[in-house]
Amino acid sequence: MAETTAAEGPTILLEVREAVAWLTLNRPERLNSFTTRMHEELRAALDRVEAGRAEGTIRVLVITGAGRGFCAGQDLSDRAVAPGAQAPDLGESIEKNYKPLVLRLRRLELPVIAAVNGVAAGAGANLALACDLVFAARSASFIESFAKLGLIPDTGGTWVLPRLVGLARAMGLSLLGEKLSAEEAERWGLIWKCVEDEALLPTVREVAERLAQGPTFGYAMTKKALLVSGTNDLATQLDLERDLMSACGRSEDYREGVQAFLEKRQPRFRGR
Incomplete structure (x- = not known):
């Protein structure tokens, strides 16, 4: 099937409610698999999220999928190779689309939640795992499907899988390409x-709105510290904790949190 045309509507939907940006991958007829156009629209949507974060109107991002799937990864028909034709440079696709997407989600100074409503395969699985919190429906599943095409896990898969589940399970998921249920994914x-x-x-709405009302400056600093902890030695990490704690201590959120505690009332955080 060819890539969705502009007349068929947007491939990315973005709605903001209660300071939560709901970003929906919107190619349900193709299980929300990625095309070049979809990446372009996703970049534009994330521009809006970052602008909203700077203005204070967006404090949490939720990513989910339309229809019965979260994301089936790359739409292979979008870069199909005809017999005898020159092979595409898949590394170029990584460099232009998937690498900056993962890094952008990791660097966003707000909580990013994945609401996995169905199958998450290939790049779709690793897109979900690039988020800060992953909730999945019981009927959802995760598949590192790359090996079936003679490829390696991309979209950060080779980095995140061993850190989350250990090398043995990361190897099994990557080499066998077997479906992992949401229930098993939680156990692992x-x-x-x-x-x-x-x-x-x-559930995701309740958590997202609770986070949106919280000290999002502190959340951003926590996210930053945890994401580099795997590559820092202890002394370096302790220095980072010192520096980030100093920044938190100068924030409006910290002053409000202390004042609210002393006054025995609910704090009114602003994310600053």
Whole structure:
């Protein structure tokens, strides 16, 4: 199937409610698999999220999929190779699209939640794992499907999988390409929580809105510290904790949190 045309509507939907940006991958007829156009629209949507974060109107990002799937990875028909034709440079696609996407999500100074509503395969699975919190419907599944095409896990898969589940399980997932249920993914520590299908969006909404009302400056500093902890030695990490704690101590959120505690009231955080 050819890439969706502009007349068929946007491939990315973005809605902001209660300071939460809901970003929906919107190619349900193709299980929300990625095309060049979809990457372009995703970059534009993330520009809006970053602008909203700077203005204080967006404090949490949720990523989910339309229809019955989260994301089936790359749409192979978008870069199909005809017999005898020159092979595409898949590394170029990584450099232009998937690498900057993962780094951008990791560097966003707000919590990023994946609401995995169905199958998450290939780059789609690793897109979900690039988020800070991953909730999955019980019927959802994760598949590192790259080996079936003679490829390696991309979109950060070779980095995140061993850190989340250990080398033995990362090898099994990557070489065998077997489906991992959401329930098993939770048991393995691959994701944060598996919930009943009908509870997925209400659960994510409650968590996202709670985070949006919280000290998001501190959340951003926590995210920064945890994401580099795997490559820092202890002394370097302690120095980073010192520096980030100094920044937190100068924030409006910290002053408000202390004042609210002393006054025995709910804090009104502003994310500054």
